[in-house]
Amino acid sequence: MSTRTGVRPVPAVAGTERRRWAAVFALARFEARELMLQIPVFVFFLAHLAHTVWKLATPEGEDAHPVLQDVDRATQTMPTLPALALLICVNAAVGRSRRHRTDEQFGVLAMEPWRRTVAHLLSAVPFALLTALIVAAEVVRAVSAPGAVGRLSPGELVVGPLTVLLFGVVGALIGRLTRFAPAAVLAAVVGSYILGVTVASALGGPRWMRWLAPVVPEDAGDPLPSDLLGRPAGWHALYLLGLTLLLCCVAVLAGGARSRLLTAAAAGSAVLTLTGAVGQSAGDPSALVAARVTASATPEKVQTCVRHDGSTYCAFPEWAGRTAEWADTVRRVRALAGGAAADTALTVRQRVEARRGPGQDSALAPASTPGQVSVGARWGGTRVPEFAVAVASVLVTGDEETGASVCDGRVVTTMWLALGTAADPMAELRRVRLDDDVSGGSVVHTPTEPLLISAPQTTVVRELLQRPRHRVAADVRAHWDELTAPGTSTARVAELLGVPLPGRPGDNVCGA
Amino acid sequence: MIPTVSASGLRLAHGGVRALDDVSLRLGEGVTGLLGPNGAGKTTLLRVLATALPPDRGALTVLGHDPSGPAGRQEVRRALGYLPQTPGFHPDFTSFAFVDHVAILKEMTDRAARHREVRRVLDAVDLRDVRGTRIRRLSGGMRQRVALAAALVGDPGFLVLDEPTVGLDPEQRMRFRELIATAGEGRTVLLSTHQTEDVAVLCNRVVVMAAGRVRFEGTPAELTARAAGRVWSSAERDPGARACWRTGTGAFRNVGDPPGGAELVEPTLEDGYLLTLDAPAVVETTS
Numbered sequence: 059m060s061t062r063t064g065v066r067p068v069p070a071v072a073g074t075e076r077r078r079w080a081a082v083f084a085l086a087r088f089e090a091r092e093l094m095l096q097i098p099v100f101v102f103f104l105a106h107l108a109h110t111v112w113k114l115a116t117p118e119g120e121d122a123h124p125v126l127q128d129v130d131r132a133t134q135t136m137p138t139l140p141a142l143a144l145l146i147c148v149n150a151a152v153g154r155s156r157r158h159r160t161d162e163q164f165g166v167l168a169m170e171p172w173r174r175t176v177a178h179l180l181s182a183v184p185f186a187l188l189t190a191l192i193v194a195a196e197v198v199r200a201v202s203a204p205g206a207v208g209r210l211s212p213g214e215l216v217v218g219p220l221t222v223l224l225f226g227v228v229g230a231l232i233g234r235l236t237r238f239a240p241a242a243v244l245a246a247v248v249g250s251y252i253l254g255v256t257v258a259s260a261l262g263g264p265r266w267m268r269w270l271a272p273v274v275p276e277d278a279g280d281p282l283p284s285d286l287l288g289r290p291a292g293w294h295a296l297y298l299l300g301l302t303l304l305l306c307c308v309a310v311l312a313g314g315a316r317s318r319l320l321t322a323a324a325a326g327s328a329v330l331t332l333t334g335a336v337g338q339s340a341g342d343p344s345a346l347v348a349a350r351v352t353a354s355a356t357p358e359k360v361q362t363c364v365r366h367d368g369s370t371y372c373a374f375p376e377w378a379g380r381t382a383e384w385a386d387t388v389r390r391v392r393a394l395a396g397g398a399a400a401d402t403a404l405t406v407r408q409r410v411e412a413r414r415g416p417g418q419d420s421a422l423a424p425a426s427t428p429g430q431v432s433v434g435a436r437w438g439g440t441r442v443p444e445f446a447v448a449v450a451s452v453l454v455t456g457d458e459e460t461g462a463s464v465c466d467g468r469v470v471t472t473m474w475l476a477l478g479t480a481a482d483p484m485a486e487l488r489r490v491r492l493d494d495d496v497s498g499g500s501v502v503h504t505p506t507e508p509l510l511i512s513a514p515q516t517t518v519v520r521e522l523l524q525r526p527r528h529r530v531a532a533d534v535r536a537h538w539d540e541l542t543a544p545g546t547s548t549a550r551v552a553e554l555l556g557v558p559l560p561g562r563p564g565d566n567v568c569g570a
Numbered sequence: 571m572i573p574t575v576s577a578s579g580l581r582l583a584h585g586g587v588r589a590l591d592d593v594s595l596r597l598g599e600g601v602t603g604l605l606g607p608n609g610a611g612k613t614t615l616l617r618v619l620a621t622a623l624p625p626d627r628g629a630l631t632v633l634g635h636d637p638s639g640p641a642g643r644q645e646v647r648r649a650l651g652y653l654p655q656t657p658g659f660h661p662d663f664t665s666f667a668f669v670d671h672v673a674i675l676k677e678m679t680d681r682a683a684r685h686r687e688v689r690r691v692l693d694a695v696d697l698r699d700v701r702g703t704r705i706r707r708l709s710g711g712m713r714q715r716v717a718l719a720a721a722l723v724g725d726p727g728f729l730v731l732d733e734p735t736v737g738l739d740p741e742q743r744m745r746f747r748e749l750i751a752t753a754g755e756g757r758t759v760l761l762s763t764h765q766t767e768d769v770a771v772l773c774n775r776v777v778v779m780a781a782g783r784v785r786f787e788g789t790p791a792e793l794t795a796r797a798a799g800r801v802w803s804s805a806e807r808d809p810g811a812r813a814c815w816r817t818g819t820g821a822f823r824n825v826g827d828p829p830g831g832a833e834l835v836e837p838t839l840e841d842g843y844l845l846t847l848d849a850p851a852v853v854e855t856t857s
Contacts, residue, residue, distance in 0.1 A: 081677035084684075088674055092667075159658035163720070166620045167675035168648045174675070 082173045086180035089151055093181055096150075098143035103188060106140050110192050114199045119439020123205030123380070125281035130214035131289075133193045134273045137218040141225035144185050145247060148226045150240040152178050152233025175234055175313030179306050182226025190219040205383070205438060208376045209284045213291030220298040221272040227305045234312040266339035269294060276417030281435040283374045286353055286412045288346045290338040297334025303327035342415065350412040357409055368401075373408040377435065381406075384433055387442060390479040391449045394531050396538030399453040405430045406449075409505070424458035424506040432458060434505045441505075443476060443490040448504045450475035454542045462507035467551030469511050471541045473502070473519045474530065483523040496520055514548050514559055521557045530555065572634060573598050574728050574758035575619060580628035582614060589614040590625065591782035601754035603769030603790070604762040605843055606779035612762045613655055613732055615779065619760065620652040620730045633727050648676065651726035655733050655762075657717035661706035665697055665716045668705060672720040691719040695749055711742035718749060729759040735768060747772055766840040770794075776839075778846050786846045790839050797837030797845050802828040812848050 093099050113121070152175070155161045193215055200206055232243050268274055269290065276289070307324035352359055353374070363372040366385035373381055384406050392400060409432045411420035425432055431452050433445050450472045451461030461472070473487070480486040488494055492501040492508070497516055502509040511519070522530050537554040540546055552559040575597040582590040589611045606612045617623040618630070621637045633649050635642040660668055669688045678684040692701055695715040705713060714734060721729060731750065735743045743765075751772055753759055763769060769776050769790060776793050778786035786793055803821045807814050811824035825841050828834065 077679055078677060080679040081674060084679050084681065085674045088667075088671060092663075154660055155658070158660050159656070160660065161658070162617075162622060162654045163652055163657055163717070164672070164675060166622050166647055166650060166652050167672065168644055168677045169675045170644075 078169075078173070081169055082177050083180065085169065085174065085177035086183070089177055089181035090184045092151065093144065093147050093185070096143075096147040099140065099147045099185070102140035102143040103185065106136055106189070107192060109136065110196055114195065117203075120436055120441065121200075121438070122203050123207070123383075123436070123438035123441075124200040124203050125435060126200060126206060126208035126210045127214075127284040127287060128208070128281045129197065129200040130210050131275060133196055133215060134217045134221070135275050137189045137192075137222050138273055140185070140189070141222040142244075142247070144182060144222060145225040145229035145232075146240045146244050148178060148182055148229030149233045149243045151181070152230050153237070153240070156237065170314065172310050172313035172315035175230060175310050175315075178230040178233070179227055179309060182223055182230070185226065186219040186223035189222045190216075193218050205380065207380055208281070211284070211289075211291045213293075213295040214289070216295050217273060217291075217298065220295065220302060224272055224298060224302045224305070227302055227309065231305050231309040231312070234309050265341060266335070269297070269338040270335065272298060276415075279416065279418045279420065280410060282350075282410055282412045282416055283353065283376055286346070286350050286410075287416045288342045288350075289416065290340070293334050293337030295334075297331055297338055300327050300330025300332070300334050304331050350415070354409075354411050354413045357407065361408065369404040369406060371406045374410070374435075377408055380437055383437065384445065387446050388431075388449050391446050391475050392453065394475050394478045394527075394534065395450075395453050396535035397542070399538070399542070400535075402429060402453060404449065404452060406433055407431070408433050408435065410435055422506045424462045426457055426459040428457045430458065432505045440489045440503065443480065443486045444503045444505055446476040446480075447472065447490060447502055447509060448506065451504065451509065458506055462504075462509065465510060465512070466544070467515075467546040467548040468542055468544070469509065469515045470518045470522070470548060470551045470555075471534065472509065473511065473515070474522045474534065477519075477523055478527055478530065484520070487519065487523060512548065514552075518548065518552045518555070518557050518559060522555060574633055575760070576629075576631045577619070578629045580615070580618060580625045580630060582618060582623065582625045584614070588782045590618065590628075593628070593779075593782070593784055595777055595784055595787055597758050597760060597775070599754075599756065599758055600774040601750060601759040601761055601772050602775040602777060603773035604760060604777050604779065605764075605766065605769060606785075607847065609781075610779040611782040612779055614782075616652075616730050616732050616760065616762055619728075620650060621646050622652070646728075648724075649727040651721035651724070651729040653717050653721040653729075653731045653734055655736070657714075657720075659705045659713055659716065662704060664702050664704055665692060665708065665712075665719070666701040668716060669720050669723050673723045676724045678724055687723055687725075688719075691722045692716075694722065694752070695719045696745070711738050711745075714738060714742075714746070715749070718746075718753075722753060725757075727757050729753055729757060731759065732762045733764065734761070735763065735765060743768075766838075766843055770839040778843060780847050793842040793846065794837055794839045795842065797825065797841035799834060800828060800845060801825050801835050801837045801841050802832035803835050804832065808832075813844050 155164050197210060197215065229243070232238065238246065274294070304324060304327035307320060307327055310320060311324065357374070358372060361372040361374055362378055363370050364381050365371070366381065367389055369385065369388055371381035371384055388404060388406065407425070407430055409422050411422055414420060422432055422434070429452060431448050434441065448458065452458060453475060454468050454472045455461040455464055464472070477483045477486045484496060488496050490502055492503065497513070497520070499513045499516065500511055502511050533555050534541060541551055541554060549559055573596040575595070578594045580590050580593040581588065593615060604612050604615070614623065618625050619632060621643050624638065630637060632646045635645040637643040637646045663671065666688055669692060670684065673684045673688055678687065689701070692698060695718050697712065697715055697719065700708060700712060705716060708716065718734065721731070734750070735746050738746060747768060750759060750761060761768070761773065773790055776786070776788065776790050777784055778793065802824050804824055805821060807822050808824045808829070810826060810829060812826035814822055814824045817823050823835065825844055
């Protein structure tokens with residue numbers, strides 16, 4: 059043969075243990091490359107990558123002000139789909155010989171089945187690393203954002219990559235233990251997941267059961283200070299790591315390996331898994347529960363305050379760097395106010411509702427303290443005009459509670475103060491309304507209770523926002539007392555500000 | 571000289587049937603043909619020699635290693651090329667990836683050297699132009715050559731081929747003969763086949779099996795010589811012949827014990843094979 063081709067044959071030589079492991083790694087590389095060529099794996103990982111690149115390239119308003127303890131959790135859900143694709147394709151790769159009847163000729167090749175299993179397990183590692191790179195890109199982008207606040211948790215950050223690895227390992231294990239076709243495996247995995255969710259729901263979603271899932275997102279609701287989250291991220295990472303290693307050991311044992319080292323590794327992994335599972339199942343400690351109550355009910359006890367332009371800004375320590383941006387908004391709104399409001403000292407207080415823990419969408423009640431304006435944990439995007447509406451509302455009515463129930467002409471004054479200095483007032487009006495429209499009655503978002511705006515009020519506000527700001531500002535200052543007096547009708551406000559009001563004048567019905 | 575394969579008293583039963591019954595043989599360098607009817611135990615013997623099946627009893631060494639233990643089995647497998655009767659393929663792999671996969675499973679770790687070797691064996695079986703083609707797009711003959719390339723990769727010292735020419739057209743069979751003949755240079759090839767002409771033109775040794783036993787072991791010439799004086803031509807079918815068929819000339823070719831005055835003709839290896847199968851079931855070997 060060598061004579062024909064002119065190339066010297068390369069014999070398969072007897073190998074040391076080191077060489078044999080080198081062969082395992084060579085097979086792992088081969089299988090990883092084959093996995094990357096599988097359509098489900100390629101498509102889902104590409105989609106994950108593209109989604110991340112797109113997110114990084116086109117940041118939305120709030121993306122410029124990330125809360126890092128939410129950013130780390132947000133990296134966990136997206137890798138689940140590529141992980142599922144990896145599970146199916148690793149499973150298919152393990153069963154490839156059986157499906158295509160190469161067992162007989164491959165069965166007499168030098169590498170033992172258990173080493174081949176190790177290679178299949180290792181073939182999932184590059185995809186976990188790829189996921190880790192994507193997560194790292196998201197995190198670097200968030201950390202480097204000028205408005206970033208909060209703290210990252212390494213335990214949360216490793217969940218995405220570990221989930222991908224775990225799913226790959228599960229695929230290999232199922233392939234070693236059963237002869238199911240990959241489609242059946244997919245159905246079984248999805249079915250088990252749905253069954254698990256159903257059972258967990260039926261049992262009221264006990265904590266220990268929820269945390270057995272690889273990803274426990276809890277991404278609804280507003281951000282909380284990191285020390286109030288109470289997520290057992292470290293324990294969960296330990297649980298995932300232990301489970302991954304344990305399933306690896308079981309797969310290798312199922313591949314035919316027998317050694318004390320492997321048995322010891324399996325036992326050690328089981329201990330890790332159990333330790334993590336027990337650790338993550340523990341309920342919230344009483345100190346944490348108390349801290350959440352304090353932060354929700356009496357935040358002033360744990361906040362630090364700074365002063366800007368005579369007003370006081372109180373924030374949870376992790377948000378201390380954001381007070382300057384709040385002050386900028388207050389300055390803009392107050393600049394349009396008249397009367398005493400132009401010099402009123404406000405207290406801007408950050409508020410959260412932490413009593414039910416993270417992931418709970420709880421509304422903040424408006425504050426009754428005169429001159430106090432609430433601000434949430436999010437910032438950027440629509441949160442800025444929402445806060446501006448709250449500031450304007452307090453300047454016009456005196457306190458948030460009163461402002462939330464206003465339906466008369468003061469709504470017009472409030473909205474113009476809030477949006478009058480915006481770079482694109484009409485766009486801001488659209489964004490701050492629930493219906494994303496600039497006509498008709500609607501609900502206007504604020505950090506606490508929404509403000510209701512009627513159709514005539516919207517008409518007047520829209521007209522005012524399209525006029526030169528300095529002219530309207532002069533009229534507002536000139537008629538400030540009447541514009542902010544309780545009971546002043548929308549028609550009267552329109553008249554004072556020189557806006558022809560179509561339809562029925564004097565309509566003060568909330569949101570009509 | 572140490573034989574590549576030395577088997578002594580191999581026995582293996584499948585479901586109460588003795589697939590191998592006290593099989594002893596020695597194989598050296600070159601191509602050895604393994605002939606026998608269906609159910610003779612040829613494939614079982616090949617699987618035992620390829621370490622795919624352990625014998626129930628008997629002693630076996632392949633390339634100086636005893637495959638009954640894990641270490642010896644590993645050594646045998648490292649130096650073995652095996653082409654089963656119906657090889658499987660991974661249809662989504664290219665022919666290069668398939669053979670490369672096999673090379674990795676043979677624990678060839680140096681990537682550059684391994685790829686060089688994969689290219690070499692694919693060139694050797696004339697598949698240079700379809701290295702990057704997925705196996706599902708290859709013809710049956712090409713696939714069979716991919717399987718041969720996979721068996722050849724790593725320069726094995728012992729090559730086991732189980733009916734590699736089944737299903738191939740005459741041209742493909744000719745090409746395969748050439749490949750097997752080349753593969754037999756400097757290594758031991760055991761070729762199981764139903765094609766006596768393959769054995770006649772390819773093999774320097776031949777083993778005939780029937781009912782799980784070795785009926786003959788020797789050279790093709792010796793097997794042919796067994797029919798010397800036992801093949802004759804006649805105008806009519808000879809009822810005393812053990813086998814008889816009309817040839818292209820219209821005359822009958824008879825194999826068996828000729829009557830007096832019969833017109834004897836030159837025997838072929840196939841005649842010797844037929845007479846060996848027909849002989850009493852005793853182990854009869856020549857060397």
